[in-house]
Amino acid sequence: MSSEGLSIVHALALLLAQVVVLTCCGSGVAQAELVIDPNVRALVQAGRARVLVTLQVSETANETLREQAIHRAQDAVLARLPYSHASVVRRYTSIPMLALDIDATALHALEAMTDVVVAVTSDSRLKPQ
Secondary structure (H helix, E strand, C coil): CCHHHHHHHHHHHHHHHHHHHHHHHCCCCCCCCCEECHHHHHHHHHCCEEEEEEECCCCCCCHHHHHHHHHHHHHHHHHHCCCCCEEEEEECCCCCEEEEEECHHHHHHHHCCCCCEEEEEECCCCCCC
16 A cells, blocks of 8 residues: 555544544534644654644535535634644545644644644554555
């Protein structure tokens, strides 16, 4: 499997974990406790880190509406991030995530976005076995 394929598998696994958290906490729009990967904190202390940001998006069976909701959530996060402290690595269209390159200032801003951000995890590339 290619490294991009492994990154997508990693992203989907994180998304599934967040769905479980949201399901346990109530409906798909209930606010869950924000989860910050401890590795991210350590990485941004030393400079910048590539992260996956899991977004809170209400569930819908309509694929078009879901993609629009994901896009709006991504826009909301990007609009609130301090300029020059974060850059977009990838915007996903069908999963509520963003891949970003951030520093400590951007992490602090993400931590304040509990209305739209569910988790911030390290986007470490998995190596094939």
